[in-house]
Amino acid sequence: MYKVTLIPGDGIGPEVAAAAKKCIAATGVKIEWEEVIAGERALKESGEILPKKVLDSIKKNKVALKAPITTPIGEGFRSVNVALRQALDLYACVRPVKSYPGVKSPFKNIDLVVVRENSEDLYAGIEFEEGKPETKNLIKEIEKYSGKTIRKDSGISIKPISISASDRIIRFAFEYALKFNRKKVTAVHKANIMKFTDGIFLKTAREVAKEYADKVVFEEAIVDNMAMQLVQKPHNYDVLVLPNLYGDIISDLCAGLVGGLGVAPGANIGSDIAVFEAVHGSAPKYAGKNKVNPTAMILSAVLMLRYLKEGQAAENLENAVKKVLAEGKSVTYDLKTNRDDPTAVGTQEMADAIISKIK
Ligand code: NAD
Helix, strand or coil: CEEEEEECCCCCHHHHHHHHHHHHHHHCCCEEEEECCCCHHHHHHHCCCCCHHHHHHHHHHCEEEECCCCCCCCCCCCCHHHHHHHHCCCCEEEEEEECCCCCCCCCCCCEEEEEEECCCHHHHCCEECCCCHHHHHHHHHHHHHHCCCCCCCCCEECCCCCHHHHHHHHHHHHHHHHHCCCCEEEEEECCCCCCCCHHHHHHHHHHHHHHCCCCCEEEEEEHHHHHHHHHHCHHHCCEEEECHHHHHHHHHHHHHHCCCHHHCEEEEECCCCEEEEECCCCCHHHCCCCCCCCHHHHHHHHHHHHHCCCHHHHHHHHHHHHHHHHHCCCCCHHHCCCCCCCCCCCHHHHHHHHHHHCC
């Protein structure tokens, strides 16, 4: 019996979380769920968007399944997702990108993994608002040290990239490649322009790669070229490792290569804590309609089962998902050729179809 934190989330979160929970139960793996509330619902109930109880529960149980959370619009709200990753130091965001027959996509047989650094870069949240006295002072200081001119009406976002954080994410990517029998790691950067930040990332990647040279092939790619290569020759790639911002953009591009957000799972992993979640958001307009695709959340549960070393259960659940997708009958509207197809089923019905295929 495992004890796992469950964050049901906002919008469509509770529906996809319920679907994933029942699929896990059907694999036979016993989980005692500790449900905690974060996001919009937590804000209404307790005045806090990320209550301490949520962090305490994850720190205690070490593993969480998290449904999407709405970031309230308005001043002072940073994303709960970013805050959670920072508070728990979940430094690696892992997004497997896999083609499943039955899911509409321009490509077949894609199987790559995006490993995104989660703790620094332009996501560090160090920003200075245009017009504020401290921003004006900062601009003066930067001009003094750099000898360059910055427009007075600028806002400033800081991009820190360290040797230590680059080292641990690149090492993570290589270790992941070894563990899951992958052949190549590609480090993605823009070091030709950002020499002192992406430059560190690239130099560190080259150093770490030497330690794995006899087992894993190492390659480098500039991020803009990578974007083009991925839409032209996605089969050339295996594991990609990227700083935070490029990782964010490229992982959505990759989700698009295999059929979009409805089928894209993810994991945020730290040294001894892991939070599993779909790539998609809380899609508020579909909340409570039993309409959206539960696949991304169920595939996130597959990643969680693998992390818990329940390999057979993970395999059985993934195979069941594959069968339902390939048949294309009991699937949600977004997986039908015509989105108005009256034979589309609801979120829970698709989960039930998956359960019926579990061996
Ligand atoms: P979104 O992913 O919620 O929705 C965009 C569109 O994608 C939806 O309108 C829908 O058409 C489609 N879609 C998303 N998930 C789907 C599914 N499971 N099945 C079928 N179609 C699906 O993105 P958004 O509208 O930019 O964001 C809505 C809210 O979600 C925001 O508050 C945002 O901050 C939050 N968000 C949360 C997370 C997270 O919790 N990890 C991630 C992204 C966005």
